[in-house]
Amino acid sequence: MKLALIATPYTHPTCPPLGPAVLSAYLQKNLSAADVSVFDLSLDYYLSAFAAIDEGSLNIKLKEMDEQTSAHNLNQAVSFLKTWQPAHSDLKEYHHWATIFLRFENIFNAFMASMAEKALTGQSIPKRIERFFEELIQPVLAGTPDLVGFSILYQHQVVFAALLAKMIKRHSTAKIIAGGACISVMSEPEKLLSTPLAKIDNDAPDILLKDFFDYLLPGEGELGLHHLCQTKSPSDLATVPNLIYFSNNDLHINPPATPKIEDLPHPDFSHFKLDKYLTPEPVLPLMTSRGCPWAKCTFCTHHHSSLRYRTRRIDDCVAEISFLQKQYDCNLFYFYDEMIPAPRFKKLAEHIIDAGLTVNYGAYAKPLKTFSAELCHLLQRSGCRILQWGVESGSQRILDLMGKGTDIQEVEKVLSNASKAGIYNLTFVLFGFPSETTEELQQTLTFLDRNRTNIHALSSGTFVLTEGSQIHREPENFSISRIWKHNNSSILYPALDFDINQGMTAQEVTQHFNKNQTFFSDISLSRRFGTYREHLLIYESK
Numbered sequence: 001m002k003l004a005l006i007a008t009p010y011t012h013p014t015c016p017p018l019g020p021a022v023l024s025a026y027l028q029k030n031l032s033a034a035d036v037s038v039f040d041l042s043l044d045y046y047l048s049a050f051a052a053i054d055e056g057s058l059n060i061k062l063k064e065m066d067e068q069t070s071a072h073n074l075n076q077a078v079s080f081l082k083t084w085q086p087a088h089s090d091l092k093e094y095h096h097w098a099t100i101f102l103r104f105e106n107i108f109n110a111f112m113a114s115m116a117e118k119a120l121t122g123q124s125i126p127k128r129i130e131r132f133f134e135e136l137i138q139p140v141l142a143g144t145p146d147l148v149g150f151s152i153l154y155q156h157q158v159v160f161a162a163l164l165a166k167m168i169k170r171h172s173t174a175k176i177i178a179g180g181a182c183i184s185v186m187s188e189p190e191k192l193l194s195t196p197l198a199k200i201d202n203d204a205p206d207i208l209l210k211d212f213f214d215y216l217l218p219g220e221g222e223l224g225l226h227h228l229c230q231t232k233s234p235s236d237l238a239t240v241p242n243l244i245y246f247s248n249n250d251l252h253i254n255p256p257a258t259p260k261i262e263d264l265p266h267p268d269f270s271h272f273k274l275d276k277y278l279t280p281e282p283v284l285p286l287m288t289s290r291g292c293p294w295a296k297c298t299f300c301t302h303h304h305s306s307l308r309y310r311t312r313r314i315d316d317c318v319a320e321i322s323f324l325q326k327q328y329d330c331n332l333f334y335f336y337d338e339m340i341p342a343p344r345f346k347k348l349a350e351h352i353i354d355a356g357l358t359v360n361y362g363a364y365a366k367p368l369k370t371f372s373a374e375l376c377h378l379l380q381r382s383g384c385r386i387l388q389w390g391v392e393s394g395s396q397r398i399l400d401l402m403g404k405g406t407d408i409q410e411v412e413k414v415l416s417n418a419s420k421a422g423i424y425n426l427t428f429v430l431f432g433f434p435s436e437t438t439e440e441l442q443q444t445l446t447f448l449d450r451n452r453t454n455i456h457a458l459s460s461g462t463f464v465l466t467e468g469s470q471i472h473r474e475p476e477n478f479s480i481s482r483i484w485k486h487n488n489s490s491i492l493y494p495a496l497d498f499d500i501n502q503g504m505t506a507q508e509v510t511q512h513f514n515k516n517q518t519f520f521s522d523i524s525l526s527r528r529f530g531t532y533r534e535h536l537l538i539y540e541s542k
């Protein structure tokens, strides 16, 4: 069985993808007959774009620049981000080039997503764009895979995965499977296969994603892919854990199963072009646990029952860091755990120190008083340089409604503890939670202002109602009187609207949010660090 695993366009090209790196290692370890290749088509998508823009075959206009100047500036930005030496350069310079790059990403990605949607629904797109997508899949086709797996982390990647799957099917009989975090958090992933896409011609037959994806694999993919690679006949599909598929127009949803956490091997990044990512040195992702130990936030969908919280052995995690450091000459890491609770973090830090590892790293954590001054110092000594905190709001009432389980005064103390210990804080905040008042929004702004010296990077956004979250299931408990599908909602871009019977309207929230953009920029060292978190780690580790 030849399997091709694909990281789907697009995610920021600043580090390789973790999911395919673990999956490929798992299959290679457990299935001697498996021939697995891995492609970061997200990185290739960016590299192809840079080359095409440079040679003038793909024209992009960045704000207030003509096409030639845009191409020149993009070139400069890419080159700067790859060679940046924080110790010898001004943060303003970083901010300038990272902003150019972000503008490019926003414009280019929106354009390519619209092209992908058109091509997917049978509309014509310029030949050069069609060629662009066709060329992306050539390395995959060259390996003549029997099975192609798309790893999809975010909703905006679905359209790209579907189009690339459609193109692969034109040239190959390979079966196609889609999985990853995006599919895993959907409340009814099967709808992705069976809901028609919007059509231009009403008389044309329905276009369904099941025409391009043979299977979906929500949840953790290791066992499902392992079993799928061993199937001999269609009747064997019933034994593949987590698999969703149609057979003779009947929908099948197989029972879930999760791998033993201790069976997970160290990720294999050897398939990736580590020197091509937009960082001056590699930053590798890793995980010490799966699932969320808290699993109570009312806006979150990351805690379906199939994503049970399990932890890896600390000594194995430390062995993994050591292995990755030697194997890839890498000293910078990001833990992608949903969060690492304080007692576990303490053990991890002690083991890293005991092992004599000299690495720097970032991680998600929950701002509870357990992150004492002592613990923060220990974390710093072990190489922790960035902590990413889901602060969300400066209003205790909103925090309680969110089910965060945090105390706003403790949060303040924790940010101070980390900052004093020499750790940078990346803070997430959310505006417009249902029923939030203008005064409560102001409390968040005041919180940010009061703690600005302890907030080094900020990621701010407005509330989005997600299907499957507790708020969606129990709207009446969150002052929501009505929920409906947004006018532009589709299976590719699902969007919900809602009416509230107290608090700010969505328009008021947007107004406040837009009005405070300059304030948000002033809070952080560079606003771009909220987006390009690997760069924040590189900057702090200088």
Ligand code: SF4
Pocket: 292, 293, 294, 295, 296, 297, 300, 301, 302, 303, 338, 339, 390
């Ligand atoms: S938002 Fe809350 S429930 Fe969701 S992953 Fe984070 S801590 Fe867990």
